[in-house]
Each structure stands twice: as structure tokens, then as C-alpha cells.
Amino acid sequence: MDAWDTIGVIAEVIGWVGLGVGLACFGLVLLIRIADGRWLPTDAVIADEADGSTVRWFAEGEFHARRLSAAERHHVEDVDEEKAFYREREPEHLRLHEPPAGRRVLRLLGIVFLALALVAGVVGVIGLLVG
Template sequence: MDASEVVSVVAEVIGWIALGAALACLLLAFLIRLADGRWLRTDAVVIDQEHGSTIRWFAEGAFHQRRLSDEERAHVERPDEERAFYKQREPDRLRLHEPPQGRRIIRIVGLVMLAIAAIAGLIGFVLVLVG
């Protein structure tokens, strides 16, 4: 076995492993997206009243509002323009913090593994052509 055959075999093994990992990560990210949905950024306004605070936001062509808990109100930095996120399928659902970054990290890892698999496949293909 010469060096090009060894490199070809190693590239193929790395390519198959990376492809399997990429498909697993991308499938997991897809399933999380199906379960959790898509959260979109919006600006919200907090209105303090005698009996509690209300938050209002505009989403999907309509205004929405809900009461804020005392804990949520304590975390509001700027009542006149609070950054918030609403669920695209259910614009009545709002969260004041960014959605978890886990899905994005899993998707990025999947794309990186897919790129590694493609590069390994390209190396193997070039070595077959070269000879």
C-alpha cells in the first residue's frame, strides 16, 4: 500500500463518520425546530398599572398583550422598548429572553461535519483520479 492509498482510505473513513454525525445533528436540529417552533424578535412595551404590569407587542399583523409576573417585571431593563421574542405559529406566546442557542449550535456542528465529509469525499475522489 502506497501513501495515496492510505490517505484515500483514511479520507473515506473520516468522510463516512463525518457524514453520519452530520446527518444525526441536522436531524436533531430539525426535530427540535418542529417541537419548539420558530421564535421571532419584536419590540414590546411594558405598561405599569396599579394591579400589575402588562406587556404589549405587535406580531403577525395584530397587537397582543399579556400580564407580566413580578419576576419577569424585575428583569425588564427598558419599559418603553423591551426586546422580546414571539412564537411564529402562536403570536400570543412571548418570552423576554432569547430562545436557547442549543438548536443553532447543533445545526452549526452538523453543517461543519457535512463540510468535513464533503472535503474528505473530494480528497478521496481526487486520489482515485490521480491514481
């Protein structure tokens, strides 16, 4: 067994591991997307009233509004407009903070591992042709 055979075997193992982990990451991203839905950005207007604060936003062709809890109002800056995110399937649900980055991290890891598998596959083919 010469050096190119060894490189080919190592590349094949790395390729299969990268492919498996990359596809698993994309599978988790898909499950999160199905469970949590897609959150789209919008501008929300905060209205302070005597009996509490209300947030209003425009989504999917309609205006929506809901009351802010004291904790939510405490975390919102003292501005009239706030960057917010609403759920695409249910535009009456609003987040005043950006959705968690877990989905983006998993998607990036999936891309990295699939690219690693692709590079390992190319190295394995080169090792097969040279060796």
C-alpha cells in the first residue's frame, strides 16, 4: 500500500463522515424550520398609553397589535419604532428580538461539512487516478 492509497482511504473516511454530519445538520435545520416556522423582519411601533404599552406592526397585508408585558417593555429601547420579527404562517405572533441563531449556525456547519466531503471526494478521486 503506497502513499496515494493511504491518502485515498483517509479521504474516503473523511468524505463519508463529512457527508453524514452535513446531512444531519441540514436535517436538524429542516426540523427547526418545520417546528418554529420562518420569522420575517418588520418595523413595529411602540405606543405608550396610560394603561400600558402596545406594539403595532404591519404584516401580510394587515395591521396587528398586542399588549407588551412589563418585562418586554423594559427590554425595548425608548424609541417609537423597533425592529421586530413576525411568524410567516401566523403574522399575529411577534418577537421583539431576533430569532435564535441556532438555525444559522447549523446551516453553516452543514455547508462546511458538505464542502469538506466534496474536497475529500476530489482528493480521493485524484488518489485513485494517480495511485
